[in-house]
Amino acid sequence: MIEIAYEALEKAGIPLDTIAGTKTGVFMGHFTSDYKEMIYRDPDNAPLYSITGACKTSLANRISWLWDLRGPSLTVDTACSSSLVALHLACQSLQTGDSDIAIVGGTSLLLNPEMFLYLSNQAFLSPDGKCKSFDESANGYGRGEGFGCVVLKRIDDAISVGDPIRAVIRGTGSNQDGHTKGFTLPSADAQAALIQETYRRARVDMKDTGYVEAH
Structure with missing residues (x-):
């Protein structure tokens, strides 16, 4: 996630040395913890930094720590809507002034079969692994994996310094x-x-x- 956040800042034209010590918030969305499940199976042989490396809070907090970011730093878990709720909270943080810049991201990695079994037991997953949204044959969803990250500013702030603006968020809700x-x-x-x-x-x-x- 650190690499993806760096790429997002790079594409936004924001050098790291300009945000150290600033009110830059980090808001991450995260649901399942496949990696934690893997390393916690054998506590006696777990890596030394298992707790700080695998807990959800570290997803956001490590970025804030690494780059000396002083805004809010939190990881959101609202299942499938996690990254969008993180975006909603980031927008609120910009509006209240808690953040002047917000790094918002989400991640999903499929690293072991257990979560597939748990979700299948609840009939969440489609047997053929395909999503058939809005179709009468819909019978579950297919899981995917990836990373995503965007950088947000108040629009007046972005315009004033000539930042590249790729989209404007008109509103969010939860x-x-x-x-x-x-x-x-x-x-x-x-x-x-x-x-x-x-x-x-x-x-x-x-x-x-x-x-x-x-x-």
């Missing part, structure tokens, strides 16, 4: 489904309410949306 028919079952009403409220706060007409990416 809620919970509350009580549903099952602990893992989503609520269409709650999700629709969140989308509507996010658009309302952003003062954007839904009809102006040209592209939608869904989970």
Whole structure:
């Protein structure tokens, strides 16, 4: 994650020596911990730095420590929405002034079979490993792996120093489904309410949306 965060800063045109000691926040999304599962199997032979190397907090905290970043530093676990909730919190941090720059990322690595078994037991995964979103034949999802990282600033700050601006976040939102028919079952009403409220706060007409990416 350190390498990906460095690449994100590089593409944003922000040298490391300019953010040391600044209110730069680090917000990471993370769900399963396959690596931790692997090294914790044999406590007697676990690497010396197992706890600091594998705990979720280190995903964000190590970046803050390494580069002397003084803004909020946290790892978010909200399952499938982890990285987007991290983005939401980063935007709030910029709005409140807790951060002047925010490094936001997410990661998923598939390193052992146990999580596949756990998820399959709950019928989360498609038997053929394929996602069939919005199709009546949908029967689960297929897992993927990768890293992603972006750098955020308040738009006025980015414009004032001539930063490359690749996108503008008009609004974010977060809620919970509350009580549903099952602990893992989503609520269409709650999700629709969140989308509507996010658009309302952003003062954007839904009809102006040209592209939608869904989970």
